Amino acid sequence: MSLPVQFYTLLAMIGMGSLFGATLDTYQRFLKRGTRKRLIVFLNDLLFWLIQGIIIFYVLFLVNYGELRFYLFLALLCGFSAYQALFKQIYLRLLESLIRTVKAIAKMIYRTGYLLVYKPVKGLCILLITIILYIYGLLLSLVKIVWAMVEWVLKTVFMPFVWVLKKIIPESVIEFVARSRKTIAGKLKGSKNIIIKAMNFFRKKR
Template sequence: MNVSLSVQWLTMMTMLLSGIGMGIVFDGYRVVSDELRISRIWVPVFDLLYWIAATIAVFQVLSSSNHGEVRLYVFLGLLLGIGCYYWLFSKLTVRLVKLLIRTIRAIAKLVVQTVNLLIVKPFILLYRLAKLLLAFFRVFTIFLFRIVVQLVRPFWLLLAWMTKPLWRPVFRWWDDRMNPMIAKWRIPDRFKAGVGAVRGFWQRRKSRKDEKKED
């Protein structure tokens, strides 16, 4: 398939621009990987991915310019573009990428500081203030309760003295009837015996498990 001279020049220029683009992307990738301190183990993997992506991109450009025909001027234009880039624009690209990274880091730091100043610190301050108010409210409530108890105590004593004829027979009946019955049933002794039996059963079970583990 014959290709006209204008198409050849167009293809050569597109390959030259593709070579410049490959150089820009490679320098940007190299600076970013250095700034991010990517482990050397992953460098060959990322290099392979870069060359695969660059090959696909160049082939797409070549297909749109001369229907994918590979000629000598294609490689010549690509090499000229890469050479011109590293001769003229490589250092400028590296500086611009580093400046962009520093700018992004400064913006991210400013955002973090702003969030910390406007959200985190006020929230911590409100939390401490609420904690202090709760402590003060608790102390004030206890103090107020003691005052109320002291004020009500005379009325309570007066009420107890006035109702003494009512509740004294109840206490006498309890002392005469219920206390001897409770003493007869020996409820505290039986409770202690039950607790001791449960404790002994648990200790025997634990000792059997220990013996089985030793066997």
């Protein structure tokens, strides 16, 4: 290697040593070893060292086509030591400030989305469901009123025929018809109770 190439390689390795120190502190800050399983920590450490080795070798390849010299390891160590002595505390403070800033921005975005998107959509859905249930209740009541009127007309018109049929039709058939009528009335009453409970539930939510 020529002297300029050696000089650039030396500076690059010193810079990579300092960068390695910063990335190591960043990695330790986010890893939180005490709260993770040993296998996860081992795999993360292995991946971290592998990535760092690839990055350093790539920079070395760009500078001097990947030629290794003993002094390059010393340059890496010097860069790492310089970071530890001069820049570590400054970098850690900047890192914590950046983390707090990102958390604050994320929290603001979440609150904005919650107030401007989630709550209006939720209120609109509740309103639509309430309207649908209310209309359903009105239609059900209207059907019951119409059915009562039809039933009254049928009773009035066909009462003589019914009286005659009772004399002709067996008692078992008459009992079956009466039971079916009670069952249908019970289901209609149950549907009305469900609608009333649902409307009260959504009113409380509002």
